[in-house]
Amino acid sequence: xxxxxxxxxxxxxxxxxxxxxxxxxxxxxxxxxxxxxxxxxxxxxxxxxxxxxxxxxxxxxxxxxxxxxxxxxxxxxxxxxxxxxxxxxxxxxxxxxxxxxxxxxxxxxxxxxxxxxxxxxxxxxxxxxxxxxxxxxxxxxxxxxxxxxxxxxxxxxxxxxxxxxxxxxxxxxxxxxxxxxxxxxxxxxxxxxxxxxxxxxxxxxxxxxxxxxxxxxxxxxx
Amino acid sequence: xxxxxxxxxxxxxxxxxxxxxxxxxxxxxxxxxxxxxxxxxxxxxxxxxxxxxxxxxxxxxxxxxxxxxxxxxxxxxxxxxxxxxxxxxxxxxxxxxxxxxxxxxxxxxxxxxxxxxxxxxxxxxxxxxxxxxxxxxxxxxxxxxxxxxxxxxxxxxxxxxxxxxxxxxxxxxxxxxxxxxxxxxxxxxxxxxxxxxxxxxxxxxxxxxxxxxxxxxxxxxxxxxxxxxxxxxxxxxxxxxxxxxxxxxxxxxxxxxxxxxxxxxxxxxxxxxxxxxxxxxxxxxxxxxxx
Numbered sequence: 378x379x380x381x382x383x384x385x386x387x388x389x390x391x392x393x394x395x396x397x398x399x400x401x402x403x404x405x406x407x408x409x410x411x412x413x414x415x416x417x418x419x420x421x422x423x424x425x426x427x428x429x430x431x432x433x434x435x436x437x438x439x440x441x442x443x444x445x446x447x448x449x450x451x452x453x454x455x456x457x458x459x460x461x462x463x464x465x466x467x468x469x470x471x472x473x474x475x476x477x478x479x480x481x482x483x484x485x486x487x488x489x490x491x492x493x494x495x496x497x498x499x500x501x502x503x504x505x506x507x508x509x510x511x512x513x514x515x516x517x518x519x520x521x522x523x524x525x526x527x528x529x530x531x532x533x534x535x536x537x538x539x540x541x542x543x544x545x546x547x548x549x550x551x552x553x554x555x556x557x558x559x560x561x562x563x564x565x566x567x568x569x570x571x572x573x574x575x576x577x578x579x580x581x582x583x584x585x586x587x588x589x590x591x592x593x594x595x596x597x598x599x
Numbered sequence: 600x601x602x603x604x605x606x607x608x609x610x611x612x613x614x615x616x617x618x619x620x621x622x623x624x625x626x627x628x629x630x631x632x633x634x635x636x637x638x639x640x641x642x643x644x645x646x647x648x649x650x651x652x653x654x655x656x657x658x659x660x661x662x663x664x665x666x667x668x669x670x671x672x673x674x675x676x677x678x679x680x681x682x683x684x685x686x687x688x689x690x691x692x693x694x695x696x697x698x699x700x701x702x703x704x705x706x707x708x709x710x711x712x713x714x715x716x717x718x719x720x721x722x723x724x725x726x727x728x729x730x731x732x733x734x735x736x737x738x739x740x741x742x743x744x745x746x747x748x749x750x751x752x753x754x755x756x757x758x759x760x761x762x763x764x765x766x767x768x769x770x771x772x773x774x775x776x777x778x779x780x781x782x783x784x785x786x787x788x789x790x791x792x793x794x795x796x797x798x799x800x801x802x803x804x805x806x807x808x809x810x811x812x813x814x815x816x817x818x819x820x821x822x823x824x825x826x827x828x829x830x831x832x833x834x835x836x837x838x839x840x841x842x843x844x845x846x847x848x849x850x851x852x853x854x855x856x857x858x859x860x861x862x863x864x865x866x867x868x869x870x871x872x873x874x875x876x877x878x879x880x881x882x883x884x885x886x887x888x889x890x
Contacts, residue, residue: 537680539885
């Protein structure tokens with residue numbers, strides 16, 4: 378019997394995971410479809426554990442994903458590894474197409490250049506206070522701007538700073554990594570390498586249009 | 600009659616024989632040092648602060664491998680100026696991993712170290728296995744570190760973390776003692792043969808254990824001085840404060856069970872004036888004290 382569509386997190390008690398009655402090739406195919414279906418419908422990355430609940434005990438999720446990836450290699454979407462697991466996303470060139478369709482940028486408002494600049498400052502210098510970001514970016518960052526980024530889940534509260542008044546610092550979140558398609562903060566472009574390559578003057582960095590380019594790297598002196 | 604300032608007497612370790620302090624690099628010497636450090640590793644004062652100071656040094660070495668530039672006071676600030684629910688940031692998370700208990704949830708650890716969960720879980724399983732094998736404590740530790748670092752650059756810090764955990768398991772210690780990271784040179788990770796890695800890890804373990812012994816001796820001395828001097832303190836929370844100073848890397852002036860934060864600050868400042876503890880941050884506000 379076919380199982381009804383269930384949320385991936387529900388106990389898979391009613392789900393036939395092993396599919397013993399199918400020949401090996403068909404079982405594999407079915408497992409791939411299950412994973413693809415779940416990834417297709419999910420709005421957040423799916424972890425290996427979640428996906429493993431859908432398939433037989435000896436099935437290797439990584440290999441299934443690889444096979445799916447190969448299947449959809451010519452489609453305008455792909456399966457991307459992000460911090461928490463896998464997520465189905467449209468391929469980069471089609472992002473603009475989709476954006477063009479929805480005359481408004483997106484339901485989630487796109488980040489302004491200023492906000493991207495703040496995020497870059499936080500990403501590289503975290504934990505960092507609002508005052509320190511203002512100093513780094515050379516413009517006064519308002520409380521409201523930080524609150525907006527906080528509300529969007531892109532930054533979180535870090536330890537307090539020992540500066541007078543013990544202001545909060547900010548750190549980036551998992552959502553920040555997902556937003557930019559990073560697996561971890563190590564994927565941030567190496568600023569020194571970019572400078573060495575003379576890329577920091579160029580306004581659009583490959584992969585990251587964070588506005589990093591405009592960011593002063595370190596105070597010139599003192 | 601007044602209760603003694605210490606909950607339990609300090610636990611000194613026997614002086615090292617000269618040949619263990621200085622001598623050729625050999626497994627025998629490492630074995631002697633590990634046996635020596637055993638009482639310290641098995642708890643009692645001041646092994647709390649000792650463990651945490653070693654974890655701090657290991658975390659700094661880890662951060663350098665990751666190309667991060669946080670120094671000790673900064674990292675200490677990230678750690679101690681947190682409130683409930685604050686994220687200590689990427690560097691603070693690495694420190695958190697080094698300070699963690701012997702058993703840790705793979706998911707949590709993967710988050711702290713920003714590594715993929717599956718790889719971390721797999722290596723933790725292998726550490727469990729290695730921790731329960733028979734034989735020397737360091738062989739399986741070095742072997743697992745080698746396997747972990749072979750997964751790539753990002754795994755180097757974690758590989759050192761794993762080695763210490765395997766050793767602690769094998770030696771039956773209640774918590775990990777951070778040893779390998781203290782002296783492992785960066786180029787140990789550039790080798791491809793296990794023999795070469797082992798040849799770099801063995802002296803690192805010897806020097807790391809030696810460093811740990813020296814640090815412990817020093818902390819015992821400071822602890823004795825503190826316990827003696829603190830007998831004169833009349834604050835109500837003296838015992839609790841001394842206990843905290845012997846179990847934590849750093850202590851903030853916080854309200855205690857019976858005293859206000861002001862009283863705590865007075866007491867810590869007093870202890871520092873007597874030269875019994877040190878102010879670690881170098882600041883005039885948000886001060887952090889430690890032995």
